[in-house]
Amino acid sequence: MDQVVTQKPHELLAETLSTKMAAVNTLIQTRMASEHAPRIPEVTAHLVNAGGKRLRPMLTLAAAKLCGYAGEDDVKLAATVEFIHTATLLHDDVVDESGQRRGRPTANLLWDNKSSVLVGDYLFSRSFQLMVETGSLQVLDILANASATIAEGEVLQMTAASDLKTDESIYLQVVRGKTAALFSAATQVGGVIAEASDTQVQALYDYGDALGIAFQIADDLLDYQGDAKTTGKNVGDDFRERKLTLPVIKAVAQATDEERAFWTRTIEKGRQEDGDLEQALALMAKYQTLEATRADALVWAAKAKDALNVLPETAIRTMLVDLADYVVARLH
Amino acid sequence: MDQVVTQKPHELLAETLSTKMAAVNTLIQTRMASEHAPRIPEVTAHLVNAGGKRLRPMLTLAAAKLCGYAGEDDVKLAATVEFIHTATLLHDDVVDESGQRRGRPTANLLWDNKSSVLVGDYLFSRSFQLMVETGSLQVLDILANASATIAEGEVLQMTAASDLKTDESIYLQVVRGKTAALFSAATQVGGVIAEASDTQVQALYDYGDALGIAFQIADDLLDYQGDAKTTGKNVGDDFRERKLTLPVIKAVAQATDEERAFWTRTIEKGRQEDGDLEQALALMAKYQTLEATRADALVWAAKAKDALNVLPETAIRTMLVDLADYVVARLH
Numbered sequence: 201m202d203q204v205v206t207q208k209p210h211e212l213l214a215e216t217l218s219t220k221m222a223a224v225n226t227l228i229q230t231r232m233a234s235e236h237a238p239r240i241p242e243v244t245a246h247l248v249n250a251g252g253k254r255l256r257p258m259l260t261l262a263a264a265k266l267c268g269y270a271g272e273d274d275v276k277l278a279a280t281v282e283f284i285h286t287a288t289l290l291h292d293d294v295v296d297e298s299g300q301r302r303g304r305p306t307a308n309l310l311w312d313n314k315s316s317v318l319v320g321d322y323l324f325s326r327s328f329q330l331m332v333e334t335g336s337l338q339v340l341d342i343l344a345n346a347s348a349t350i351a352e353g354e355v356l357q358m359t360a361a362s363d364l365k366t367d368e369s370i371y372l373q374v375v376r377g378k379t380a381a382l383f384s385a386a387t388q389v390g391g392v393i394a395e396a397s398d399t400q401v402q403a404l405y406d407y408g409d410a411l412g413i414a415f416q417i418a419d420d421l422l423d424y425q426g427d428a429k430t431t432g433k434n435v436g437d438d439f440r441e442r443k444l445t446l447p448v449i450k451a452v453a454q455a456t457d458e459e460r461a462f463w464t465r466t467i468e469k470g471r472q473e474d475g476d477l478e479q480a481l482a483l484m485a486k487y488q489t490l491e492a493t494r495a496d497a498l499v500w501a502a503k504a505k506d507a508l509n510v511l512p513e514t515a516i517r518t519m520l521v522d523l524a525d526y527v528v529a530r531l532h
Numbered sequence: 533m534d535q536v537v538t539q540k541p542h543e544l545l546a547e548t549l550s551t552k553m554a555a556v557n558t559l560i561q562t563r564m565a566s567e568h569a570p571r572i573p574e575v576t577a578h579l580v581n582a583g584g585k586r587l588r589p590m591l592t593l594a595a596a597k598l599c600g601y602a603g604e605d606d607v608k609l610a611a612t613v614e615f616i617h618t619a620t621l622l623h624d625d626v627v628d629e630s631g632q633r634r635g636r637p638t639a640n641l642l643w644d645n646k647s648s649v650l651v652g653d654y655l656f657s658r659s660f661q662l663m664v665e666t667g668s669l670q671v672l673d674i675l676a677n678a679s680a681t682i683a684e685g686e687v688l689q690m691t692a693a694s695d696l697k698t699d700e701s702i703y704l705q706v707v708r709g710k711t712a713a714l715f716s717a718a719t720q721v722g723g724v725i726a727e728a729s730d731t732q733v734q735a736l737y738d739y740g741d742a743l744g745i746a747f748q749i750a751d752d753l754l755d756y757q758g759d760a761k762t763t764g765k766n767v768g769d770d771f772r773e774r775k776l777t778l779p780v781i782k783a784v785a786q787a788t789d790e791e792r793a794f795w796t797r798t799i800e801k802g803r804q805e806d807g808d809l810e811q812a813l814a815l816m817a818k819y820q821t822l823e824a825t826r827a828d829a830l831v832w833a834a835k836a837k838d839a840l841n842v843l844p845e846t847a848i849r850t851m852l853v854d855l856a857d858y859v860v861a862r863l864h
Contacts, residue, residue, distance in 0.1 A: 237688040294645065319687060324653075328675075340664045351650065358571065
């Protein structure tokens with residue numbers, strides 16, 4: 201589990217799936233276009249070409265290939281999940297007033313809120329058209345439920361983020377909405393179109409779910425221990441934005457009265473002063489919550505790998521195992 | 533066509549369909565609820581209980597009944613279209629900074645932009661789950677395409693609204709996105725679940741499309757000739773918001789150079805002064821564009837009624853005919 205990862209598994213996946221990924225990119229470009237509203241490709245090109253890892257569409261293609269799929273609907277569903285992901289980013293940008301996304305200015309600094317909301321809606325509708333084209337009601341059911349989990353998680357995050365009553369189980373729901381629901385839908389639909397067994401489809405869901413949770417916990421941990429050069433974020437952004445994530449939730453759970461007053465002032469009331477981030481980091485160190493958070497991420501990565509046991513032992517499966525290791529390997 | 537309408541056909545429809553409408557209301561309440569995110573019903577109750585006419589869900593129920601439908605999926609689809617409608621209003625409120633909606637403050641004055649965007653997304657996802665439950669791929673196809681038309685129309689409106697190059701054909705596309713696409717989807721899916729013939733399903737689409745266009749043209753006309761008490765809007769709101777609607781588009785098309793300079797200054801550049809609205813109204817009077825706009829609305833209402841000819845001659849059909857008259861009867 202603590203092995204040194206010497207190659208990047210998502211790059212190996214991209215190489216292995218390069219023909220399909222090229223088809224996904226072409227389909228994204230085609231469906232993004234709007235004859236009537238040139239603003240749409242202007243806004244989306246900024247995000248879609250921004251050099252993201254395309255992790256979610258790759259998961260769909262990998263899951264379908266792992267289950268022996270030989271058709272073309274995997275490409276449609278891979279584009280579907282990328283559109284959903286991009287639409288979610290656009291809507292997040294509107295509401296979070298976040299300044300950076302993948303190292304570029306967010307859409308709503310380049311464009312306006314109006315464009316971000318409506319173009320996001322347009323991408324959702326395009327994703328909806330693509331998934332209907334597969335003609336699979338099971339796929340539609342999975343993606344409808346994932347959409348609801350995502351939307352509910354986003355709303356929950358909005359109310360729970362600065363509320364000290366937010367515990368680990370609420371955090372997990374938020375993380376499922378924010379990240380894991382689309383990961384698990386991405387892998388699950390790959391199995392469904394390949395007509396994999398129920399056991400295998402469930403295993404693909406479990407893999408995506410656990411991988412997404414590990415990925416998000418890692419992200420939240422790196423906010424406190426990464427450096428801006430590799431993560432594109434400054435240490436403590438979540439603290440400054442008064443977002444309760446796992447390292448703080450664990451510290452709040454063990455807080456003395458005085459410490460609790462500190463968290464109430466800085467997170468719930470948002471009255472932050474110089475030195476507060478250092479104090480927050482000291483409290484996390486006192487209770488070793490960064491170590492405990494890392495341990496949780498490793499447990500979820502292990503769950504992801506375990507889930508793959510019922511799937512065929514192919515090169516793709518090995519890459520998916522390595523991917524689960526990779527998302528937590530950057531943690532120290 | 534110019535008959536005096538003495539009863540309100542949407543009230544008669546609501547009475548005739550009252551059992552089903554009650555089931556729709558119950559379903560909306562049930563599906564709106566979120567165990568985990570109490571903010572959701574807080575935001576939506578404001579809109580969903582605000583006493584709208586529920587025109588769109590009634591259209592679905594009426595279309596299904598007109599085609600002899602005896603099942604329960606009409607209730608699900610009626611709730612679906614109301615959720616889509618409400619979600620669209622929430623997203624419109626975010627971006628338009630409009631101050632009034634159905635005589636109440638808009639959601640984003642009571643709540644924040646963040647809530648409006650994310651709760652709108654939540655309602656979209658709920659509508660998606662409901663339509664999947666019908667198990668009809670044809671229904672899903674219709675609603676996916678309607679969603680794309682709506683989203684594309686909204687983006688188009690954003691770029692076209694203050695651009696003097698916007699002509700009647702672009703206006704029509706915007707109107708389809710803004711209003712007619714959901715009306716036509718609402719009626720069409722009612723026919724589809726009733727397993728009506730292709731001719732009848734097409735007729736229901738044509739009815740909804742033409743009714744929606746007549747409705748929106750009437751709305752845009754009333755912006756210049758209604759009074760605030762009955763419309764809840766002030767005369768000239770669209771002018772002040774630099775929105776090109778049909779009465780102005782028709783005046784721009786016939787403008788002298790000097791008049792064109794007026795429209796460029798007030799609409800394109802948005803440099804409005806005291807007396808500009810009066811000048812705009814004078815130009816519309818000069819070219820009789822309010823009368824021409826009313827004539828267009830009447831033509832669309834007539835098209836809506838004609839479409840119904842291939843459908844069974846029942847009381848519901850008469851109400852739908854009367855409804856088409858009603859949406860233009862308030863024009864003078």
